[in-house]
Amino acid sequence: MTLLSRASWSLWWHSPLCVGVRVILTLAALGWIVVRGAEGLGYSWQWSRLWPHVGTWSAAGFTPGILLHGLGVTVQISLLSLAAASLTAVALALLRLSPSPLSRLFSRAVIEAVRDTPLIVQIFLLYFVVAPIVGLGRLPTAVIALGLFEGVYAAEILRAGILAVPKGQWEAGRSLGLSPWHLWTRVIFPQAVRAVLPALVNQGVSLIKDSALVSTIAIYDLTMRAQALVAETFLVFETWFFVAALYLLLTGSLSWVASKLQGPSSLNSLPGGCYAPSCLTGSRVRRASRKFGSPAR
Amino acid sequence: MNPSPRNGRGFWGDLVLVLALAIGAGWFLFRITTQVPYDWNWPALLPYLVRTEPELAPGLLLQGMAQTLRLSLWGGLGAIVVGTMGGLARVSHSPFWRLLSGVLIQGVRNTPPLVLVFLGYFFLADQIPWLATAQHAARQTTGLWRLLLECAFGPVGQLQSLLAAASILGVMEGAYVAEIVRAGIQSIPRGQWDAGYALGFSKGQILCHIILPQALRVMTPPLAGQGISTVKDSAIMAVISIQELTFQGMQLMATTYRTFETWIAVAAIYFVLTATLSSLAHAVERRLERGQEV
């Protein structure tokens, strides 16, 4: 009897619902300790003073505060940099795979130079040294810095994806008489991108996170607004916890969208993704061959 | 592998590339010589690299580089501890630990480092009393101990902030190390576990003596990459006034106004640091691969 109830208790204890509740309770306990710890140091929480800076409700409707303005700038910079990073990634990956040694050398040099220095130093270098010489504005500098940095990492991922496309696909494409443009855009890229999508999404998450660094060159993004707010109101913890939550919301939603795109298998994927050709799902290859007709027909 | 074998395109592509680079460089030179007057003064930077008065000693930038290396070393060690615990929790049998560690790791990985640094600096660092105790104890040391301590942790007065920053860095990088550890453990075939159980080993013994030694070989390249990232990511600690290379660069700019020289020099030092570390890591990797073949 006791044996049975112990077994059923164990079953219940390890059920997904119970595990979820236990994790939430543990996290809540951790949070409570943190909050109490701050009070122990003599910090008084004043969340109510933070909300006007987030936004205010009035008869006219909702007026966003400076933090939401900052969030808008962060989203804007992230989107622009994402476009810049995609261009950089494709260009560098193609140069890296090009038959010409000069192109390969050039892309290797760019990739190494960017990967071997911290982003914050690159931003300073671009903003304080290159931008005044070339005559670039603040926003373009930030977008170029972020786009170059993330693009270099994405280029290496993309290159791995392109190399993972089976040789047969190239040969099939050529024997069908596809132009190089069609070969790349219809056959190679779709498969390459799909193979490394998890890693690319990770890079996108990194881009949103790293965009916080543009605050160091006085761009009014979320982090800059938060810093100014802290300097003005001294609401240190309220502001930073709230800002962290906003960033989590952004990066989390990107991960969520990507997992929807990819299907359930990507949920547990590693950074770097799966480079093995076996990772290429057959459906996309089949779809590609259906589109161009099979050579047997 | 060579995806586009047609040589003619390679030639024209090269020509375009060379032309574009030449035009870009030419325009840059034109701007820098005529449009934006800046009186370059590299010798002014020298005393900040190596100072000669009153005696030969590392200057501000080299001190900063040393502090960057110390911060990366302790942060990296912290990351290994955090990452191993996190990675083991991720492959635990208990769904509770898997979910809890998963949530915490994803939380850290999805928050900007800058925000984590601010939160950690103002918030968590003060709630760890042993940091203050360590600082107090360090002040009491003299002689050889003091020398050793300063070698390992830099100026004693900055010990507390260095340890706090290293802890934050350890958590930030640890979240990535955890995934490397998890992948490493999961890359070992189940049969190895079964064999261990069959031989009557306990779970801990199997992990220590069978699984981890094999997993380590898989984990070495990504761990080396993460170590190099740690050096670069430590630059962010400048925003909380840890006196590492980037911070010293900012200080230098604030006192000498030699903006251009300062940032070019700082970037060059980082480049040399990480390039050296990468080639070291490559050498170790090749050594390991050769070891595996024998």
Added chain:
Amino acid sequence: MCAVLLGSSAPLHAEGSLDAILQRGVLRVGFDTFVPWAMKDTNGEYMGFEIDVARKLAEDMGVSVEFVPTKWSGIIPALLAGKFDIIIGGMGITPARNLKVNFSQPYEFSGMSIVASSQLAPHRSRLEDFNTPETVLAVKTGATSVAAAQKFMPKANLRLFDDEAQALQEVLTGRAHAMVASAPFPEHQAARHKERLYLPLAGQTFTREPIGFAVPKGDHDFLNFLNNWITVMNAQGWLEERYAYWFRTLDWESRLR
């Protein structure tokens, strides 16, 4: 276990900070680089008006001094978090700051001054000339120059930078029309870059700000000590003499390069 770890740190802050400093034998001073208040010389040693004040204060307390350079935007939170005992960094006394920290009586007075780009914003001689939506003003994050600029030039765009060199660079490269900072920084810069910068107000300051030591709330013994130390130093003329050296001469510039 966590609760024990966290709980035990509270008494550290509760005891008087004056006693804690004397017991430790070290006065930890928070400041940020503001030329000529505090800066690094070529040997990597700190120098400046505030550095002299901090050294003298520590000497009179019989303790050694430790300098903790801290970004100005986070300096008050850092003081509250116990990263150092006192801010000696040319901090202007304002009611908003005073709600968070205790201030000593003022030991010097400073004022805001403006320096403008002669290329981007030539021939302006009044603050009102800068009070337009097209004007970009560079200032240092968290400094009183932000409030001063907002008060006197509410229509202008503010660009916040972590330090004054970055803000100045902004004006020098023609990306901002002017920079607002405590005197004599703008005057020194205008003298150094004669062809690119000028002083619209001919070197006049447009605010007058009392500067005091900032310490955490709660220890009135320390505050009493600081106030009387300032009185004594004023009576001896020491503060005036140091002030004259750092702010009215440029003798110290040779130690910078």
